Amino acid sequence: MSKQTPEYIHVELPTIQQLSEMGWQHIEGHQFDLRVTERENFKQVLLIQRLKTVIKRINLDDNGNPWLDDTQVNAVVSQLERLAAPRLMEANKAATELLLSGTTILGKDGKQHTVHYIDFEHPENNDFLAINQYRVDPLWITGDRGFIVPDIVLLVNGIPLVVIECKSPKLDNPITAAINDLLQYSNQRNSTQPEGAEKLFHYNLLMIAASRGRAVAGAVGANHEYYVEWKDTIPRSKAEIAAELGVSELNTRQMLIAGMLKPANLLDILRNFTLYETSGGRTIKIVPRYQQYRAVQEAIDRLLHNQTRLQHGTDDQRGGIIWHTQGAGKSLTMVYLIRKIRTIPELRRFKIVVVTDRTDLEKQLSDTAVLTGEPLQIAKKVKKLEQYLQQPGAGLVFGMIQKFKGGEDSEEEEQPEKMPKSLNLSEDILVLIDEAHRSHASTLHTNLLEALPNCVRIGFTGTPIVKSAKKTTKQIFGSFIDQYNIRQSQEDGVTLPILYEGLEARGAVTQGDDLDKLFEIIFADKTPEEQAHSKARYATKTQVAEARELIKAKAKNMLRHYIQRILPGGFKAQVVAPTRRAAVRYYDAFVEAQRELVQQLETRAPILRSLDPEALESIDNEETRFLAQALSYLETIRRLQFGVIISADKNDDPSWEEWTNKSKQEARIERFKKPLVNSDSTKQDGLAFLIVKSMLLVGFNAPNEQVLYLDREMKEYELLQAIARVNRVYNDTKKYGLVVDYYGVNLAEALAIYEEVDTESAWFDIADEIPKLRDRHQRVINLFTQNGCKIDNVDACVDLLRDERLRVEFNEFLKDFIDTLDTILPRPEARHPYNFVKDAKKLGFIKKSVADLYRDEKLNIVTAKEKVRALIDQYIEAQGIDLKVPRIDILSLDFKTHVQRHRSTKAQAAEMEFAARHHISVHYDEDPVYYKKLSDKLTEILESFADNWQEKVNVLWQYIQEIQAGRSTDETGLDPKTQLPFLNILAEHSTKELTQLAQATQEIVEHIRQDIRRVNWDSLVSQEDLRKWIAGYLDDNDVVSYDELEIVADKLVQLARRNRDSLIV
Known part of the structure; x- marks a missing residue:
């Protein structure tokens, strides 16, 4: 790379300089000189000689002397170099396991000895090398072609652990471009042919995309949305790092380098913060986010340096609270903490007790136990827990304590059995309590305190601590160790914003309503005698909530809301029912509502299909508009399925076993996590609704769930946990989660027990999106009006957007407007009093016209979500443009007629110019020499005639005719097309x-x-x-x-x- 480019000056060079100051040796790479990078050929990715030297140096005998001979070292290196794994993720996992655990070889004493590739105990013993412009050749090529050249590669002991791709800040989206390059280099773009040198990434820990002021990191297998910033520099302060770099404030590129790539931190991340999980048959690599890493470091610091209860005289000072909001990876933080503790000599003696009702933690902790070489002791009853706690020495105990009588759905809390006081007086016990804020766990906390009076207690919570309980919680656990709130999580892109929509259906229960009022609402169409009978039948609010008539009405409304708002994006839904019985009845109601709707659509299909789209928009009939929209999704609606997941009780109706059986529940959960729609029908699943009472409201992680239909009273931590089910990042089309309230939960009142700062950004009322919609609509309209155009004048708007800079702005502004409109639709505010839908259609038509005229592929990228896109497409087709017909080609017999439809010679010239440019671009690789000549000639024509539009049109017609005629046979007689x-x-x-x-x-x-x-x-x-x-x-x-x-x-x-x-x- 030239050293004068913005990419090198503003990104690559400052990155190398900061790395060098942190202890990385730097070598200037060379694309053609092998000797510079110490390799025998460019297909090698390991620096073999460096690796051999370090392996000898760090593997010492009991007397501190090297003991490996050359033959043994060669064998050790060969194991790392020749990984028996055909796929990238498998190879990466195998390599990581070797780096963490080492390998065994037969020593001179006839015994097996472990040999390590990295000295994790003494980071300073390792070799840290940064090479920029690190060329790697794919295995299948020869010669100087087809190679990749990552901007910076970081090698530890000659092993490439980090690949950094830098991009110029002058690019429109440098980070996206850098991630695309990383995915190309590692063959992760789903190309039919290999594009990169996959072997470089067999050993990869981090893939980093960097620009001038920003950087993001991801792992092998991660899509764009899982590349995130690193916003901490622990163990050093940001002020210290800023002073060293001579800046007033660090940007995220500088923070990421300081926080992740400091040699000791990088080895720490590899050793203690790297996991592999299997989900849906697919292996996923997980590396930490900055708040997880920071929380673990701060917790370790307390464990090592703070006073015990006996030293303090009153309370143990080593514990505290870690509050990381729902969806931010709290359970993984717990696993990371345990792994790190087991690698610190002073803390290895600790017995670690995890108290939770989360079964998903069991698998993660089991994997951790394998790494640490100790068994995981699982206690599902208090008596078993007592037994494990009483045992002396270290251990890893998993306390699966059922905190509710009859399971999660029970209304009654169960007081855990009392444990003996002073069961174990050791100070070397660490108790980790999940969801430490829960009031129902207070008795358990007290029991543990009495049974383990000298233990350390660290509480983990995904929701804020209520104002009234902060003092009590602090007394039990100590002060906050780390906090990562809702707003921070959304700003980092770790979780999505949650929109709240109050949709009190006919008969909805609102707090404060008495039963008489409820009966009047629900049974308004009944006679007084029938109402009196119903009152006798439904004597309680619970019975009202379970009323079949009410559930049917709500299920029908939910299904329609889902089809209008959620189904177009391909997302799924969860329903929170008031009782287990109501959950089962909801299932029946959904099945019936689906059957009725399908029948209605099939019956009215001919009439609905005959309606003109524009006429349909003007119809003041929401039902007709809904059916017309739903008809386009009829096949998907037909295959929608619904499932119930509730806990079991010995008095259950036998038919409920279908919904309470554990294995069936697990199968449904796996099905629910599959896409609703996939190009490969074997990978999609129509199970779109899960109906629960209390199950799956804590810790359940299904990123493809976008909406939660709430139909029971919830408040405080339960409400925050429930609504967080929809905040998970999924793909670039999921911009928010949605909570639709059918019960009448007063969110502000329900969350009033929290400090306002703690619940900031927990949810946004969808009505608050209306002003944003107005602002974004005005911004895109102003782009034209400020330049003397109105959107009704399509030709003038298209001519204005000849300026590429304005096209970029228009595309950005229109995307923001349409995204917000998609959020609001089909609410009436989208149409009245401002006709946002009408303007969206016109702007969509302008975009289509501009994309066609200027052959601008960036404008052809689909940015509108399915709901708005359907409206725009209908409008475009109503203007006589068939979207299924490809853009007219320059070689078409109709091209001249197509051009002459433009009234102005300026537009005709533009059509010919950009059609020619596009033709040359598309066909250039078929005959580079010939098309280079055509390109040069076009440039000459444009420069010669400038603003003389009529003359330019005449000359361009001659030029177009030359292109249409194609190459003629020359004196050689060779075929113009093939030879x-x-x-x-x-x-x-x-x-x-x-x-x-x-x-x-x-x-x-x-x-x-x-x-x-x-x-x-x-x-x-x-x-x-x-x-x-x-x-x-x-x-x-x-x-x-x-x-x-x-x-x-x-x-x-x-x-x-x-x-x-x-x-x-």
Whole structure:
């Protein structure tokens, strides 16, 4: 890379300088000089000699002397170099396990000994090297072609752990561009052919995308949305780092380098904060977020340095509270803490007791136990827990304590059995309590305090501590160790904002309503006698909430709301019912509502399809508009399924076993997590609704869930935990979670027990989006009005957007407006009093016109969500544009007629200019020499005639006709389409006579024709064989100089690949 580019000056160089100041040795890489990077060839990714040297140095015998000979070291290196794993994730996991645990070899004493690749105990003993412009060749290539050159690679002991890709701040979206390059380098873009050098990433810990003021980190397997910033520099302060760098405030690139890439921190992340999980049959690699890493470091610091109860005289000072909001990875923080404790000599003696009702933690802790070499002791009853607690020494105890009588759905709390006082007096016991804020756990806390009076207690909570309980909670656990609130999580992109929609259906229960009022609402159409009978039948509010009539009405409304708001995006839903019985009845009601709706759609389909889209918009009938929208999703609606997940009770109706059976519940949860719609039908699942009472409201993680329908009273921590089910990041189309209230929960009142700062950004009323919609609508309209245009004048708007800078602004403003409109639809505010929908359609039409005229592919990218896109598409088609018909090509017989539809010569010239540019761009690789000449000629025409539009149109017509005529046969007699492109390349690199080159072209093309007809010619091996044959032919026949052989052979193979269809005819 040139050292004068913005990318190097503003990103790569400052990154190298900061790394160097932190202890990384720096080597300036070279794309063609192997010796610089200490490798035998560019296919190698390990620096073998460095690795061998360090392995000898860090593996010492009992006397502190190196004991490995060269043969043994070679064997150890070979294990790391030759990983027996065919896929990237499998290889990465295998490599990580080797780096963490080492390997065993037979020593001279005849015993097996562990050999380590990295000295985690003494980070300073390792070798830390940063190489920029680190070329790596894919295994399938030869010569100087097809290689990748990551900007910076960080190697520990010669092992590439980190790849950093830098991008110029002048790019529109430098971080996205950098992530795309990283995915390309590691063959993670789902390309049909390998694009990169996957082996470099077998050992990878972090993939980092960086620009001038920002950087994000992800792991192998992560999509764009899982690359996140690192906003802490622990163990050092941000002020210290800023002073060293000479800046007043650190940007996130500087923070990430200081916090993640400090040598000791990087090894800590690898050793204690790297996990692999399996979900839906897919392995996922997990690396920490900054708040998880910070919380663990702060907790460890307290454990090591604060006073015990006996030292303090009153309370143990080593514990505290970790509050990390729901969805921020709290349970993983617990696992990270345990792993780190087990690697610190002073803390290894601790017995660690995890108290929770979260079964998902069991698997994570089991994996941790394997790494630490100790069994996981699981206690599901208090008596068993007593037994484990009483045992002396270290251990890892998992207390699966059922805190409710009859399970999670029970209304009654159960007081845990009393444990004996002073069961274990050791100070070396750490109790980790999940969801430490819960009032029902207070008795358990007291029991544990009495049974383990000298233990350390760390409480984890995903919700804030209520104002009234802060003092009590602090007395039990101590002060806050770390806090990561809702607002921070949303700002970091770790969780999504939650929108609240009050949708009190007919008969909804609101706090304070008495039963008489409820009966009047629900049974308004009944006679006084029937109402009196109903009052006798439904004597309590619970019975009212379970009333079949009410549940049917709400289920019907929920289903329709789901189809209008959620189904278009392909997301799923959860329903919180007031009781277990109501949950079962909801299932029946949904099935019936679905059947009725499908029948209604099938009956009215002919009429609905005959309605003109524009006429439909003007119909003041919400029901007709809903049915018209739903009709387009009829097939998906048909396959929607519903499931209930509730806890069991010995007095249950036998039919409820379908919903209480654990194995069936687990199967439903797995199905629910699958996409609703997928191009591969075997990977999709129509189970779109899970109906619960209390289950799955804590810790349940289904990122494809977007809406929670709330139909029972909830408050405080239970409410915060429940609504957080919809805040998980899923893909770039899920911008928010939605809570729809069918009960009448007063959120402000329900959360009033918390400090206001603690619940800031917990939820946003969807009505608050209306002003935002108005502002974003005005911004995109102002783009035109401030430049003298109105959106009704499409031609003027299109002409204005010839300016690429304005096109970029328009695209950005329109996307923001449409995203907000999608959030509001189908609420009436989207249409009245401002007709946002009408303007969205016009703006969508302008965008389509601009994309077609200027051939701007960025404007062709679908940014509108499904609901708004459908409206825009209908409007465009109503203007006579068939979206299924591709944009008219310059070679079309109708092209001239198409151009002449423009009234102005300026628009006609623009149509021809951009159509020609697009044609050249698309076909350039088919004949680079020929299309380069066409491009140069177009530039000359445009410069010569400038604003003389009529003359420019005339000359451009002649130019277009030349393109349409295509290449004519020249004096060589070679075919213009299949042979001349190859001749052009040879002529570009050879000084031989044209007749000799023509003869060579014929022979090469004929060989290529025969070669590409073979089965599996698309394989890289076959193409490499062809490249070698061409190079040999050129050499044997002295067609080009020796220095040009590889370059020309590469170009001819690329040309053959590009023109394959025409060559095999």
